Amino acid sequence: MTLLLLEALGALCVFVFIIWWTMFSGRKGGERRLPDEDGSDKKD
Structure with a gap:
């Protein structure tokens, strides 16, 4: 029983x-x- 509890x-x-x-x-x-599709990573 103890072995089952340990497992x-x-x-x-x-x-x-x-x-x-x-x-x-x-x-x-x-x-x-991820960069935009046009290659820029700027936020508008």
């Missing part, structure tokens, strides 16, 4: 780690801005 706890830890990794491992400044 469930391990699986939960791996699951939480994967969720945390995908949520907080992005770029520091957010997503890059």
